[in-house]
Amino acid sequence: MNLEERINELESRQAFQDDTIQALNDVLVRQQRMVERLQLQMAALLxxxxxxxxxxETSEEEAPPPHY
Known part of the structure; x- marks a missing residue:
């Protein structure tokens, strides 16, 4: 492989890696938003x-049901 082919191969790999990193970042941002929403919902439920x-709440001193 000559130098030009190696440079083209490296540039191609870098472009693919840049696309992959951007896709992963997009997924991470969506997941973080979802986690934040779920935390707010959990706090509201609590x-x-x-x-x-x-x-x-039921009292321990309540009479047993009639079938006893």
């Missing part, structure tokens, strides 16, 4: 659960 927690 807050809602804390607000509603007292409504559904």
């Amino acid at each position: 807050k809602r659960q804390e607000e509603m927690g007292g409504q559904f």
Whole structure:
């Protein structure tokens, strides 16, 4: 392989790697946005659960169901 062919091969590889890096970066950005959205949803759900927690707690002293 002469020098010109080697340079062309390296330039081709670099172009492919640049495309791959950009594609990976795009995926990473989308995933980060999704993670941030999920964190916000989780925080909202936890807050809602804390607000509603007292409504559904059962007491240990409750009478057993009638079929006992």
